[in-house]
Amino acid sequence: MSDVSLHDCYAQDSGRAFATGTQALVRLLLEQARRDRKSGLKTRGLVSGYPGSPLAGLDHELTRAKSFLDADGIIFQPAVNEELAATALWGSQHLHLYDQPDIDGVFGLWYGKGPGLDRSLDALRHANMGGVSKFGGMVFAVGDDATGKSSTLAYQSEQTLIAAGVPFFYPRSVHDIIPMGLQAFALSRHAGCCVGLKIVVDTADSSAILDLDADRPQMDMTDADAGPVHIGKHDAALLRESRLFDLRLPAVIDFQQRHAINHTIGSSPSTNSSTNSSPIESGRLGIIAVGKAVPEVVEALSSLGAADYNKRGIGLMSIGMPWPIASRTLIDFASHYDEILVVEEKRPVVEDQLARAVVNIKKRGVISGKYCPEGRPLIPQTGELSHQLLCDVIYARAASHDIALDPITPYKQPDNLPAIAARTPWYCAGCPHNSSTKLPDGEITGMGIGCHSISGFLTPDAITNYTQMGGEGAFWVGRAPFSSHTHSFQNMGDGTYAHSGYLGVRAAVAAGVNITFKILYNGAVAMTGGQAVSGGQTPWMISAQLAAEGVRDIAIVTDQPDAFPRGVTWAKNAKIYHRSAIIDVQKKLKDIDGVTAIIYVQSCATELRRGRKRGKLPDPPEMVLINEAVCEGCGDCAQKSNCVAVKPVWHPEGEKKQIDHSLCNKDYSCISGFCPSFMTLTGTAPKTHKDMVLPADITLPEPALPTGISNIFIAGIGGTGVSTLSGILVMAAHLDGIAGQAVNQTGLSQKNGGVTSQVRLSRDQSLNQRMVRLPTQAASLLIGCDGVVAAHDLALTTLHKTATTAILNTRLDPVGVAGVGIGSVVSDDLVLARLAAVMDARNIHQIDASDLANRLFGATMSSAIILLGWALQKGHLPLRVAAIEAALRLNAVDVAQNIAALQWGRLLAVDAARVIALTRPEQTATPDKADEMQSAASLISFFATQLTTYQNDAYAAEFTAVIRPFMNWLEKTGFDADHFGCKAARALYRAMAIKDEYEVARLLTSSKARQNITDMAGANAKINYHLAPPFLSWIRDKDGHPRKLKFGGWLTPILRGLGKMRHLRGRWYDPFGYGHAKQQEQRHKGAVMAWLQQLVDIPQTCPPDQLDKMLDLMLSIRGYGHVKEQNYQTACPQIEACLEAMRMPPHSVDTAAE
Template identity: 40%
Template sequence: MQALARLPMEQRRRDLRAGLNTAGFITGYRGSPVGGLDKSLWQSGELLKTHHLHFQPAVNEDLGATTVWGTQQTSLFQGSRYDGVFSMWYGKGPGVDRSGDALRHANFAGTNPHGGVIMAVGDDPICHSSTIPQQSEFALQAADIPVLHPANVQEIYDFGLLAWALSRYSGFWVALKLLTDVAESSGTIGVGDEHGAFVLPTDFEMPQGGPHLRWPDWATDMDLRMEQVRFPALRAFVRANAFDKAPLSPGRKRLAIVTAGKSYGDTRQALADMEIADAQALDLGIGIYKPGLIWPLETEGLLDFVEGFEEVLVIEEGRPFLEPQIKAALYDLPEPRRPRISGKRDGNGETQFRSSGELKPADITRVLGPRLTRLADLPGVTRRLKLLEEISNRGPGPGAQFPRTPHFCSGCPHNTSTKVPEGSSAMAGIGCHFMAVFMDRNTHTYTHMGAEGCTWAGLAPFSKTGHMFVNIGDGTFYHSGSLAIRQAVAAKAPITYKILYNDAVAMTGGQPVDGPISVQQIAWQMEAEAIKRIALVSDNPDKFNPAEFPSRLTIHHRRDLDAVQRELREYKDVSVLIYEQTCGTEKRRRRKRGKLEDPAKRVFINDRVCEGCGDCGVASNCLSVLPKETEFGRKRTIDQSACNKDYSCVNGFCPSFVTVHGGGLRKRSGSGADFDETLFANLPEPQLPDTSKAYAMLVGGIGGTGVVTVDALLGTAAHMEGKAVRSLDDTGLAQKFGAVYGNLQIADTPEALNVARLGAGHADLILGPDLVTSAGPKVLSLIEPGRTRALINTYEQMTGAFTRNPDLRIPSDSLRHGIADLCGAERTEFVDATRLALGLMGDAIGANTFLLGFAYQRGLIPISSQALEKAIELNGTAVQANLRVFRWGRLAAHDRAAVDKVLGDKAKTAEAPAPQSLEEIIARREADLTDYQNAGYAKRYRQLVDRVAAAEKTRAPGKQGLAEAVARYYYKLLAYKDE
C-alpha cells in the first residue's frame, strides 16, 4: 500500500521536471487486498497537500469511478488551475463488477493528455476476505481497459508510473491487477528515476485528432477512435517500453514457459525448490517469457520469443486468460514454426492446472518436475517431488480438529446486536457482523454488498415464514445499502433491518465512513423512506435527545434488545432497528490516543465464588472471559490485557463478579521505571542464521495480538541492515481471535526472494505465538524435517467455540506432538511466553515481543539485536515496555533461573494444579467447609466421602476414582455460592 501511496507524489515530481503543472486525484472504496490504501494516504499528511494531491474516498466504487471521469475533463471547461489531473481509482474485485457501467463509459470517453487514469484493482482469488473468488481481468477486458499484472512490490511502483504514461499516450484507463499475495506484501524497492521511465514510440505516427477525451463527442466516434487510434497507440507504446520481459532465453529451445504476475514468482520458486538455477535451466532448453501487460497481449515480442521452441507451457492462476490470447496469436503460424501449446490442460486433454483456487509453487513443481526429469538426471527435482509427496500424505494433523475461526473482538457491539429472539431468523450482511453465521445465531445466507434483504423481498411472497431480520452495517448503509431498504419498502416485505451503527469501518482497520452519517441522520432518512416503525437501541441511550429524532422513533437500552425485537417481528411491514454502540477495538484505539475517555472501571472474577458455569461467556460472547484451572475445578477470569470494557459479561448476574472503580492494574516487578537494567548487560550475542539464500519464517498467531507488528519489526530491522525482505501478512477475515499468519523471508539479495507466501516445506522457522494456529494444517505443511525449527508459545488461548461450549479444552499435548513429530524434538521448543510476559510486565500484550527475544537469543533470527531494538524504537508504540520485554525474552532463553528469581511465586501461578492424593483432596475441602460454615458441616462432608471410599474399596479394590469424584463434587454441592 505504501508503494501505491507514493506513486502520485512521484508522478507530480516527474511532471514538474517535465514542465507540467499537474495535480493528482485519488478515490475509491476500501476492501481487501487494497483495504489499507486510504490509511497509507492519510498517514502521508501534509505531503498530499504539498504535492497537490486531492484524496477523496468514494461513497461507493461506481460513483468514485465517475468522479475520476470528471478529473479528465479539465480541458472542457474554463478556469482549470492545472495542465491536467492524473487520477487513481482503487477497489476490490466486486467493486469492479458493480462499476462496469461507469468504467465502460469513462474509459470509452478517454483521458486527458496531461492527466491519465490508473486503477488499483485488488483481487482476492481464494476468498481470504471476500464473498466470492475474484479474477477481474475478464471484467476489465469487457470494458476495454488494459491490464498490467505486477509480480511484486517493485513492479507495483514501476508499472504504476508506466500506466499513467500509457494512459496519457493512448487515452485508455489502465488497470493494475493486484493479487492478495502482492498487494498485502511488503518488500524493499528502488525508487530512482530509472524506475517507471518511458520513451515515446518512434515507429508509430499518432493520427490527427489523437486518442484523447473531447467534447462534443459521440459514441460512434468514440468506438471508431478506439479501434483505429487508441489500440494501435497502446500497442506501439507497449512495444517501445518493453512491458514484457524474457528473463530466460536459451540458445537450445525446448520448453517456453509463459507466465505473469504472481504466477511468475511461483514458477521461479518452483524452479528454485527443484534446485534448478538459471544456468542449468538454460542448458536444459527452458525459457521464460513474462508479460507485464496481460491484456491486450503484445504479440510481436511474444512471437519472436516462442518461435523455435518445441512447446509453450502457459502457467496462470484461475481461469485461462493468457492462454487463449497466446493460442490466437500463434494460430496463423505455419505448422513447422508453431510450437505445441498447453496450459490448463496437457496435450492429451487432461487437467494439469486447476482453473479454480490458488496456484502454488508446489502445483507447478508437480507439473514441471516430471517433464524436467525426462530431459536430464536431476536429483534436486526428485528430492522435491519426494518431499511434496510426503507432505501430501501427512494428513491434516491434530490441529485440523481444533481450528481457530474468526470471532468478534472483545467488547464488539455485534456480540449483542446480532442476536435474534428464539424462533426468529436473520440474514447476514457484509462486514464484521458476517461472522454471526459461524455462531449459534440462526443467521443464514448473504448477498453482495448493498443488497442486504433483497433476497428476502423476493422470497417472502412464496414462504410461510412471516418475518426476517436483516443485518446491515452503517458503512454498507452509506455505500449503497439504503437502496436495498427502499426496495424492501417498495415490495412491502416483512423485514426488520438492523442497522448496526458502530462508528467505524472496523473490518478494514477502523476507518471512518466516507461521508457525514449519524444515528440521527439515519433515523430521519428512514422516516423519509416511509418506514413507520423505527427503534433505537444503545449501550448508552441517555446520551440521545428524543427531540432530535422523528416522533415515531423509540429509544431503548441494549438490555431490552430481545423485547424490542420480539415486538418488531410482529410488525407486518418494513421496520428498522438502529443498534448504536462504538466498535470495541476502535474504542481501544481512541483511548490509547487520548481521544476517548478510558473508564476507571474494571471487572474481575473471584474464582472462589465462581462455579465455572460459563453464563458470563454466553451473555457476552466475549473471548476476554477465559477459563482458569484451579484446585477446585475450572473457573473463569477476565483477560485484563484484552478487555475492551464493554461490561456485558456482568449480565450473567453472578455474585463472583467484582467491579473495581478508580483502580488500575498493578505494575509488575520487571516493568517499573526503577528496574535495574544491568540484568541484561551481559547477554551474549548468538550466531545468526545464514541469509545467502532466503531464510523463511512463519509467525502463526491470533488476530489483534500483534502478529502483524512482529512481522513489521523484523522487516524494518532487516531493511536497516541492508538485507532484502519480502513479507506477507495473511490475515483474511480475522480482526480478532482468528488465525493470522505472518510470512517473512530475508536474504542478502532480492533475487533470492521469489514469492511472498511460504509454500510446502519452505519454513526455516515456525515462530508460534499461538499453539492452536501453529499446529494447524496450513502451518504444518510448511515444515521440512531436518530443516525447520519451531518455537511455540504454550499458553492456551481459547477459540470462539468456548463461548458456546464452556467445557471446551484445548488438546495441548496432541497439538504439541503434531509440531514436534514433524520438526523433531531437538528442533522444537515450547515456552509459556504469555505467562512470563504477564508475570514480568503485568500485561500479556508483550508476549509476542517476548517470544521474539527468546527466538533471537536461540539464534533463530537472522538480524542483529541492535537492528531489532532500533526497529522497536521506530515503531513508536510503548517503546520502553517493548524494549524491556524483548530483553526479558532474551534473558529467559539464556538464563531462565534469573527470570524465575525475579518472578518469585508468580513463576508458578499459571501452572496446572499439582496432582493430589485422595486424602489431600478431602482434607483441603474439609478445612474449607469448616471455614465456610462450621465443623458439623465439614463432618457431614467427610462422612459421605468415607462411606463411598469404603464401598469402592470393597467392590473395586485398588481403585478410588468414584471416591475422588464424590470428594470433589459433593464439596462443590455443599459449597455452592450462587444462591
C-alpha cells in the same frame, strides 16, 4: 540507523526504503507528481475509492501521508461507493473541456476490491470508451482476494477488465508496484484509455525493502502518435467504440513492445531476447509466468535444483501485462520451444492469447497450462497456486522432455493426524454486535456485508446467505411471496447503508413486505480498519431518511440512551430504548405490518479503545474483576456478553472465568451474568512494573547469525501484534542492510481469528526475486504466538522434519468464547501432537510468554516480542540485536516495554531459571496450575482440607466417606484412577462446598481476594459488588429472574461478618436455610452423592466412555440460581441414562448402540 524514518518511502528521493504494498501505491502517486514536475508538466492528482481487502488499509496510508500528498498537489477523496469514485475520477479528465484550468491535467487513481470493480463496471466502461485527457490518465488499482478469505466470493478481476476493454498490469511483488504504476499512467496518457493494476494479497499485504532508484522506468513515446485517442466532448457511441478497439488498444500494444513489459528472464533461444546474455542453442520447455507467479516459478525451479534452468533447456518469460499481449512477443518466445507451459492463477487469460497467437505459425510446440497436452487437468482454475503444485507441474513437464530435475519431497499430511478446531473470527471485546445481532428465539435474519457477518460463524442456523453489498433486504423481497414466514429481520451496517444499502430499504417499502432492518450504527467501517463512514450521517439523520422512505416504526436502541445531544430532531415515529430491551423491541416490531427499522447505536469497540489510548475519548473509570473463587465457571457471563475478554482460567475446582484486561474494552455487559463473583473497581492505580527491565548485573552475549535464507512462519490471533512483528523484522533487515520481505494473511482474521505472517530474511539481495511466501517445508523458525493457529494445516505445510525450530506460547485462548456453544479450549497436548507429526519434537520449545508478559508489564501484548527475543538469542534470526531494537523504536509503540520484553526473551533463552526466579512469586498452598495437581489422591486431600475450612472436620469426613469407595471401585475396574477420580472428586466437592450466602461473603472478603484486588488495581481501589441478595429477590429483570444490584464498599464489613457466621449453616435457625436456592443446592448435593454411591454397585465391565460422559455431565451442573437449576434439569436425565447403560451387560450395550 538514526537516519531511517517510517516516512522514508515518501520523503526519500533515492536509496532504499521500507514499504508495504499500500505504501508503495501512495509512493506511486508522489512519484507521478514529481515525474510530471521534472518534465515541465503542471498536473495535480486525485485518488478515490472504497476500502476493501486486500486494499483495506490504503485510505489509512493516504491519510497518514497527507502532508506529502498536499505538497505534491494530490487530493484524496474517500468515496461513498466505488461506482461514484470511478465517475468522479473520470470527471477530472473533463477539466480542459468545460473549465479554464491553470493546470495541464489531473492523474487519477481508483482503488477498490473485486466486488467494487464489478459494481463500477458501467462507470469504467463509459470512461474507457470515452477516453482520458492527454496529461491526465486513470489507473484502477483492483484488489483481488483469490481465496475469498475476506470476501463473499473468490475473485479474479481480469475478465471484468477485459470485458470493458481495459488493459492491465500485474505486479509480481511490492517491488513492481511503483514502476508498473508509472508505466500504467504513461500508457493511459499515451493510449487515452483507463489502465488496470491488479493487486493481490501477496503484494498489498506484503512489506519489503524497495530500491527507489530502480523504481523509475525510462519511458519515451515522443515519436509515437496514437492518433485521436483522448477524451472528446460529445463523441457518438460507435465512434467511442471504434476509438477504443481501432486506436487505443493498438497503441497499448505499441507501448508494451517498446518498453518490453513482457520479457524473457535470463537467456533464451530467441535472438529477440530482451537480455544481453548469450542465447542457448535449443529449448525444450518454455515457461510463461504471469504476475506473482513469476517469483513463484523462480522459487520452484530453485527448489528443483534448476537455478541454472537456461542451461537445461528451460526458458522463462515474465508477463507484467496479461492483457492485451502483443502476438509477436508470444510467437517469438513460443516458436523456440517444444512445449510452452503457462503458469497463471484461476481461469486462463494469457494461455488463451498464446493459443490464438500461435495457431497459424508453422513451427509451434504444444501448449500446457490448465490442461496438459494429453488433455488431463494440470494447473487448477480455482483457488491459488501453491509452491508444491508448481514444483510438481514443472517437474512432470520437464521430465516429459527428458530434462532431469531434483524432485522435492512432497508434503503429505500424516496419517491419523488429530483434528483441531479452526481459529474462526469473533467479535472484538465490547463489540456492539455482541448484543445487536441477537435475535428472538427461532428467528432468522438476513446476512449483510460488515463485521456483523461474523455471526455467520457463530450462529449459522439463524442467518441467511450473503448477498452483494447493497442487496440487503432484497433477499426477503424475493422470498416473501412464497415463504411460510410472514416477516424477516435484516442486518445492515451503517457503512453499507451509506454505500448503497438504503436502496434495499426503499425496495422493501415498494414491495410491501414485512421486514425489520437492523441498522448497526457504530460510526466506523470497522471491517476494513475503522474508517469514518463517508457522508457522515448521524443516527437521527438516518431516522429521518427512513421515515421519509415510508418505514412504519423506528426503534433507536443504544447502550447509552441519555448520551445523545440535546435538541437533535429524530423522526416522529422513532423511540429510544436501552440495549437490554433489544429482544423485546424485535418482538414488537415483528408484529407490525410493513417495513420497520432498528437503529442500534453503539461505538465500535476497537475505535473506542484507540480513542481512549490516544487521549481523545474518556476512559471509563470502572475495572471489572472476577473473583475466581466465587466463580462457578458456568459461562453465563460469556453467554450474556458474547465477549472474548471473558477467558477460561484453570482452578483446582475446574475451569473458571477471568477478565483479560489486555482485551477488555469496558463494555460491562458481562456483569449481567447471574453470578456474585463480579466486582467493579474505581480509583484504580495498577502496578507500574518498575522492575520490568533486566537487572544491571545481567549481560547477554551477542547471538550468532545464521547463514542462508531464514524462513520464518509467525502464527497468532488477530489484534495481538502478529502483523506488527513481521513488519519489525523486515524493518530490522533494512536497518541491518540485508534483504527482507514478508506477507501477512489476515482477512476477517483481524477480528480474533487466525493471523499468519511469513517472513524471509537473507544477506543475499537476490531474495527480492523470490516468492514472498515460504516454500513447502522450508520454514527454519515457527513462532507460535497462538498454538492453535501454529498447529493448523497452513503452518504444517511449511515445517521441515529436521530443519524447523518451533517456539510456542503455551497460553491457548479458547476457540470462540468460553461458555458459548462454539467456544472450546484446545488442549496443549493436541497442539504438540500435530506439530510433532511433521517435525522433530526435540525442536519444539514452549514458553508461557503471556504469563511472563503479564507479570512483567501487567498486560499480555508483549508476549510475541518475548518469543522473538528467545528466537533471536538462540541464533535463528540473521539480525543484530541493535537492528531489532532500533526497529522497535521506529514502531514507536510501548518502546521501553517492548525492548525490555525482547531482553527478557533473550535471557529466557540462556538462563530460564534466572527468569523464573526473578518473576515468579513464592507458590502458595493453593495450586494454580493444572500440572501441579494431576493425581486424584492429592486433589482429594486438598478438597478435604478445603471442606474443613468451609464447615468443619465432620463435613470433610463426609466427603471422604463418599469418594473413597468410588476410588476403590475404580481400582478394581482397572480404569484410570487419576482421570476418573479427579472428575468425581471435583463433582462431589462442588456439590458439597455450596456457595451459599456465607461462603460467597467469605470468599469475596478473604485476604487472598483483597490481595488480588491490590495487585490488579492498587491498594486504594474502591470496590463495588454486583449481587442479587435473596431478601431482594422480588426485584426482577425483564426475564423474570432476580436482578443483580450494585452495592458499594460499605457492604464489605457486612459481608465479612456474614462470612464468619457459617456455623449457622444447616441449623434450623439458619435465616437462609429455607429459600428455594438452598433447597435446590441440597437436592443437587444429594443427587451427586447418590450417583457416586450407585456407581460402586455397577459391574466392573461397564464401558468407560459412559462413565466419562456421566462425570462430565455431573461437572456441568454449575452456576447460581436459575442457571444452575437449568443445568441440573438438563443433566439429570442424561446421567440416569448413563447409569442405565453401565448397568447393562456389555453385549446389550453394543446391541443398544446399533
